[in-house]
Amino acid sequence: MPSISKPVAAPTGSQRNDIGLTLRDYEGAMSTLCAGCGHDSITAALIRSLWELSIQPHRIAKMSGIGCSSKTPTYFASGAHGFNSVHGRMPAVATGAAAANRGLHYIGISGDGDSLSIGLGQMSHAIRRNVRMLYVIENNGVYGLTKGQFSASADIGSKLKKGETNQMAPIDPVFLGLCIGASFVARSFSGDKQQLVPILKAALKHRGLALVDVISPCVTFNDHEGSTKSYLYTRKHDKPVAQADLVPPAEEILAPIGPKGVTTITMHDGSVVRFSAVPEGYDPRNRAVVLQYLQERQTQGVIPTGLLYLDESVPDMHEMNNTTDTPLVEVPFESLCPGSGALEKLMEDFR
Amino acid sequence: MPEAHSRVNDFAFKLANVNGTGSASANGLLMQAIFRMGIPVSGKNLFPSNIQGLPTWYEIRVNKDGRTARALDYDLIVAMNAQTYARDVEEVRSGGYLLFDSTWPLDKSLLRPDVVFLGVPFAQLCVENFKEPRERILMKNIAYAGSLIALLDIEMSVVEELLQETFGKKKALLESNHKALKLGYDFARQNFELLPFRLQRMDANGDKILIDGNTATALGALYAGCTVAAWYPITPATSVMESFKSLCERYRKDPKTGKNNFAILQAEDELAAIGMVIGASWAGVRAFTSTAGPGVSLMNEFLGLAYYAEIPAVLVDVQRVGPSTGMPTRTQQADLLSCAYASHGDTKHILLFPANPAECFELAVASFDLAERFQTPVILMSDLDIGMNDWVVPRLTWNDSYKPERGRVLSAEQIEKLGHFHRYADEDEYFVTPRTLPGVSPKGAYLTRGSGHNRLGGYTELPEEYQAVVDRLAQKHRAAAQFVPAPVIDVSRSSRGKGKRGAPFSFVTLGGCDAAVREALDLLAEQGILGDYMRIRGFPFGAEVEEFLNAHDVNYIIEQNRDHQLKSLIILETGIPKSKLESLLYYGGFPMSAGLVVEGYLSAIGKQDGAGARGLGGIHEALSGAEG
Numbered sequence: 001m002p003s004i005s006k007p008v009a010a011p012t013g014s015q016r017n018d019i020g021l022t023l024r025d026y027e028g029a030m031s032t033l034c035a036g037c038g039h040d041s042i043t044a045a046l047i048r049s050l051w052e053l054s055i056q057p058h059r060i061a062k063m064s065g066i067g068c069s070s071k072t073p074t075y076f077a078s079g080a081h082g083f084n085s086v087h088g089r090m091p092a093v094a095t096g097a098a099a100a101n102r103g104l105h106y107i108g109i110s111g112d113g114d115s116l117s118i119g120l121g122q123m124s125h126a127i128r129r130n131v132r133m134l135y136v137i138e139n140n141g142v143y144g145l146t147k148g149q150f151s152a153s154a155d156i157g158s159k160l161k162k163g164e165t166n167q168m169a170p171i172d173p174v175f176l177g178l179c180i181g182a183s184f185v186a187r188s189f190s191g192d193k194q195q196l197v198p199i200l201k202a203a204l205k206h207r208g209l210a211l212v213d214v215i216s217p218c219v220t221f222n223d224h225e226g227s228t229k230s231y232l233y234t235r236k237h238d239k240p241v242a243q244a245d246l247v248p249p250a251e252e253i254l255a256p257i258g259p260k261g262v263t264t265i266t267m268h269d270g271s272v273v274r275f276s277a278v279p280e281g282y283d284p285r286n287r288a289v290v291l292q293y294l295q296e297r298q299t300q301g302v303i304p305t306g307l308l309y310l311d312e313s314v315p316d317m318h319e320m321n322n323t324t325d326t327p328l329v330e331v332p333f334e335s336l337c338p339g340s341g342a343l344e345k346l347m348e349d350f351r
Numbered sequence: 352m353p354e355a356h357s358r359v360n361d362f363a364f365k366l367a368n369v370n371g372t373g374s375a376s377a378n379g380l381l382m383q384a385i386f387r388m389g390i391p392v393s394g395k396n397l398f399p400s401n402i403q404g405l406p407t408w409y410e411i412r413v414n415k416d417g418r419t420a421r422a423l424d425y426d427l428i429v430a431m432n433a434q435t436y437a438r439d440v441e442e443v444r445s446g447g448y449l450l451f452d453s454t455w456p457l458d459k460s461l462l463r464p465d466v467v468f469l470g471v472p473f474a475q476l477c478v479e480n481f482k483e484p485r486e487r488i489l490m491k492n493i494a495y496a497g498s499l500i501a502l503l504d505i506e507m508s509v510v511e512e513l514l515q516e517t518f519g520k521k522k523a524l525l526e527s528n529h530k531a532l533k534l535g536y537d538f539a540r541q542n543f544e545l546l547p548f549r550l551q552r553m554d555a556n557g558d559k560i561l562i563d564g565n566t567a568t569a570l571g572a573l574y575a576g577c578t579v580a581a582w583y584p585i586t587p588a589t590s591v592m593e594s595f596k597s598l599c600e601r602y603r604k605d606p607k608t609g610k611n612n613f614a615i616l617q618a619e620d621e622l623a624a625i626g627m628v629i630g631a632s633w634a635g636v637r638a639f640t641s642t643a644g645p646g647v648s649l650m651n652e653f654l655g656l657a658y659y660a661e662i663p664a665v666l667v668d669v670q671r672v673g674p675s676t677g678m679p680t681r682t683q684q685a686d687l688l689s690c691a692y693a694s695h696g697d698t699k700h701i702l703l704f705p706a707n708p709a710e711c712f713e714l715a716v717a718s719f720d721l722a723e724r725f726q727t728p729v730i731l732m733s734d735l736d737i738g739m740n741d742w743v744v745p746r747l748t749w750n751d752s753y754k755p756e757r758g759r760v761l762s763a764e765q766i767e768k769l770g771h772f773h774r775y776a777d778e779d780e781y782f783v784t785p786r787t788l789p790g791v792s793p794k795g796a797y798l799t800r801g802s803g804h805n806r807l808g809g810y811t812e813l814p815e816e817y818q819a820v821v822d823r824l825a826q827k828h829r830a831a832a833q834f835v836p837a838p839v840i841d842v843s844r845s846s847r848g849k850g851k852r853g854a855p856f857s858f859v860t861l862g863g864c865d866a867a868v869r870e871a872l873d874l875l876a877e878q879g880i881l882g883d884y885m886r887i888r889g890f891p892f893g894a895e896v897e898e899f900l901n902a903h904d905v906n907y908i909i910e911q912n913r914d915h916q917l918k919s920l921i922i923l924e925t926g927i928p929k930s931k932l933e934s935l936l937y938y939g940g941f942p943m944s945a946g947l948v949v950e951g952y953l954s955a956i957g958k959q960d961g962a963g964a965r966g967l968g969g970i971h972e973a974l975s976g977a978e979g
Contacts, residue, residue, distance in 0.1 A: 056793075057793055057796075058789075058790060058791070058792060058793035058795075058796055059790055061634070061789045061790070062798075063630075073798060074798060078796065079793035079796050080789070080793075080796050081787070081788075081789035081790070081795075081796050081797065081798075081799070082796075082797075082798035082799065083630070083633060083798070083799045083800075084798060084799065084800040084801065084802065085626070085629075085656060085799075085801065086626075086652050086653060086656050086801055089622065089623075089626045089652075089653065091623075091626075092581075092618070092622065092623040092624075092625075092626025092627050092629075092630065093626050093627070093629055093630035093633070094630060095581075095616065095623075095626075095627050095630060096579060096581065096616075096626060096627030096628060096629060096630025096631035096632075096633075096634070096638065097630035097631060097633060097634040097789070098630075098634075099579045099581075099614040099616060099627065099630075099631055100578070100579050100614075100630070100631035100632075100634035100635060100636040100638065101634040101635065101636075101788075101789065101790060103790060104634075104789060104790045121619055121620065121623075122619065122622075122623055122626070124619075125618070125619040125623065129616075317614075318614075321611060321614050321615075321616075322609075322610050322611050323610060323611050323613075323614050324605050324608065324610040324611060324612050325608070325610065328578040328579065328612065328613070328614060328636050329634055329635040329636050329788070331578065331612050333576045333754075333755055335605075335612060336576040336577075336578060336603065336612060337573075337574050337575075337576050337749075337753070338573065338574070338602040339749065339751055340748065340749040340750070340751050342602065343570075343574070343747060343748065343749045344748075346570075347558075347560055347746050347747060350560035350561055350562045351387070351560060351561070
């Protein structure tokens with residue numbers, strides 16, 4: 001993935017966040033994706049989210065696998081380490097890194113090929129482990145880098161550019177996540193920055209794995225009539241159901257127990273996710289209700305979007321492992337090696 | 352039998368059991384008692400890939416001179432498994448003994464005139480003395496141990512002590528064991544004379560220990576300061592991680608908070624396991640995984656990433672018999688080539704070859720140092736024999752002045768001083784470039800990638816930029832030859848009396864073949880055939896390895912695989928002429944024996960008729976049918 005530096009005079013905002021950084025400080029190299037690619041909009045939303053949350057860029061670790069989506073780490077937070085690993089295996093690498101250093105913000109960027117075909121197993125187990133990370137699936141229903149084959153998220157009846165129709169049922173990461181215990185499940189659309197930015201912010205605050213499926217049309221191979229992952233189709237069928245808003249801990253929460261339709265969930269650091277525009281009977285805290293709602297709507301051809309499900313009480317990997325609070329990478333060798341005396345004593349067990 | 356004819360501390364016996372019946376504890380008890388009597392001993396557990404009902408054997412060899420490689424001849428066989436009775440009778444050395452359960456009448460066709468049959472009604476004794484059906488089965492094992500204590504002169508006080516340590520507060524169990532032991536012991540004492548071979552306390556074990564290689568490997572990882580381990584269960588590597596876990600529970604709890612200074616992740620498969628290790632090492636900790644051949648096959652893609660992106664990783668391969676599922680509970684050294692060049696493209700890894708549990712400990716620590724110094728995967732090549740059998744080895748010791756070799760990792764201050772950080776530039780004399788860890792400094796940030804990259808760390812598809820990096824990787828791998836453990840060389844046999852170094856031929860081996868090959872050279876020396884010895888301990892091969900091979904007209908490369916993988920690796924990676932290299936191979940799945948090496952060698956030089964001899968291939972054929 002060639003990286004092209006951006007011109008110095010790029011006209012981005014000069015407004016500074018709490019740690020004195022501008023949006024520009026969260027950018028990366030120039031994107032080499034196709035013009036109009038949904039992934040670039042997601043990158044922009046990520047940049048804004050990180051900036052708004054005032055996260056130190058070098059405290060971010062950008063993880064990815066292989067594919068168009070996995071190029072994304074190059075395009076944001078150039079002050080952060082990134083790891084473009086192997087196809088479908090980002091979750092394992094991210095899990096290992098998170099085990100070693102729990103102090104960083106892990107952002108995994110994957111695609112529907114990377115996560116739902118070759119990497120389905122790894123994604124599922126990272127969800128089960130509840131590794132603390134933002135896990136973005138840039139979902140376009142198609143393999144871009146190898147020029148337009150169906151992916152596992154292609155809907156039944158969806159057509160390839162050349163006319164081929166998909167007959168197999170799709171793997172829906174939102175349903176999958178909900179069924180295997182995901183603690184944070186969202187779906188959004190790359191074209192809806194208003195919705196996406198708050199979701200990403202809440203995801204970055206979540207203590208556990210935040211699964212964010214973003215429909216991100218592929219302008220080159222899957223944006224035609226007959227595709228169910230095109231801009232047109234998504235705009236037409238997208239139905240925001242659980243608009244989330246992240247209120248930082250410092251701000252006063254005006255409606256903690258809000259009027260009908262407003263649900264709030266307090267995050268681990270004290271910030272609050274406030275839901276609005278929640279339909280009657282929908283509860284983002286109730287897994288069964290969410291599953292039923294989604295099933296009914298998707299059968300009708302509606303794509304519900306928003307922060308669909310959130311449970312902040314599920315223990316994350318480190319809590320389950322009872323790992324020490326200090327990141328393991330910072331624990332000094334002296335605390336790790338029991339020394340000659342202990343070995344001498346232990347040897348008596350082998351006599 | 353008259354005392355004068357008795358052979359002291361030099362014999363082998365074999366216990367034939369049904370697995371899942373509790374024989375392992377009886378056999379372990381015998382082994383440990385002999386060890387505590389100060390006698391050099393080895394125990395080889397030849398077990399099936401099964402939980403209950405299939406044949407399993409345990410072989411014990413005692414030898415006052417310390418020759419404890421697996422024996423081929425058995426002075427005594429304890430035949431407790433009707434399924435294998437016929438072949439167990441066959442394996443008794445002429446003039447030897449067979450101890451059997453005489454509760455049932457013996458099939459007359461199995462009798463051998465040159466073998467003494469000793470019948471003890473173990474089942475009957477246990478039925479008469481124990482109530483519970485399960486106890487009756489379990490205690491049969493302790494009863495035969497009792498008979499052996501009588502027949503072989505094992506010190507009862509040592510056995511009592513062991514039982515006390517094992518059962519301590521569990522009074523009922525202790526009592527049952529005592530009772531069963533006495534049943535077997537008394538019967539043997541009352542009905543049989545002493546055997547012409549027996550045990551007698553000596554002081555050969557000093558303060559040595561009895562330990563298996565997987566436990567020792569785990570101890571090495573603990574002492575090296577490894578904090579993240581990821582794994583997927585697989586025979587025979589599982590106990591590496593089980594040991595590591597219990598050691599961490601014991602030594603790695605934060606004293607103040609009770610929280611874990613470690614994270615052990617049971618992965619969904621071996622791909623994920625090595626991926627986690629790579630992620631953790633990239634983030635800056637020492638991390639490792641353990642597996643066997645099938646796991647290594649799955650890890651190939653990731654190993655190539657770690658090699659190319661230059662990320663440390665420690666992988667313990669406890670080798671078993673392949674290909675495919677192969678024989679999971681049998682031993683082999685057949686992953687050499689698949690590990691040396693694991694992954695697609697031009698890849699080469701650092702391999703270390705421990706010969707016993709003591710070296711598992713030592714080389715496990717070295718693996719972490721090498722992996723971090725050279726920023727690359729290091730594979731510790733253990734095997735089932737080393738990993739799962741108990742070995743008598745020198746007590747493990749630790750030098751408190753040890754400092755982990757973390758390699759070229761830049762601190763925030765060092766990064767700050769740099770104008771620009773470039774991941775693959777500024778190589779040192781060993782072709783290693785500095786790396787930075789995530790989270791340390793914005794100036795140290797870079798994108799790690801398995802795609803084509805130049806020395807700056809940027810993406811490239813330019814031939815010269817690509818080649819510059821992979822050429823340096825080859826140089827780096829060669830440089831590692833100076834750092835892997837030196838070979839163990841022994842030229843004492845050929846130089847004996849002549850004051851001159853070097854024999855015309857040598858035996859070259861690796862890993863757990865060590866004891867068998869050295870014993871074979873001793874046996875040949877007794878016939879006036881003097882050969883030199885080298886045991887290779889690391890790949891890439893250092894200068895000493897090449898010098899030794901060049902100094903001999905013929906080097907017999909002795910290894911446990913069909914395709915002479917070590918020989919191939921030597922041919923591929925050194926300038927040694929092929930004409931100087933011959934192979935002696937045994938790959939049937941059991942540990943190596945000196946007898947096989949001697950007969951293989953004599954057959955190779957034409958001193959023994961290959962067809963009739965029990966050569967390396969021959970014994971394999973003979974033994975392979977024993978698999979249950």
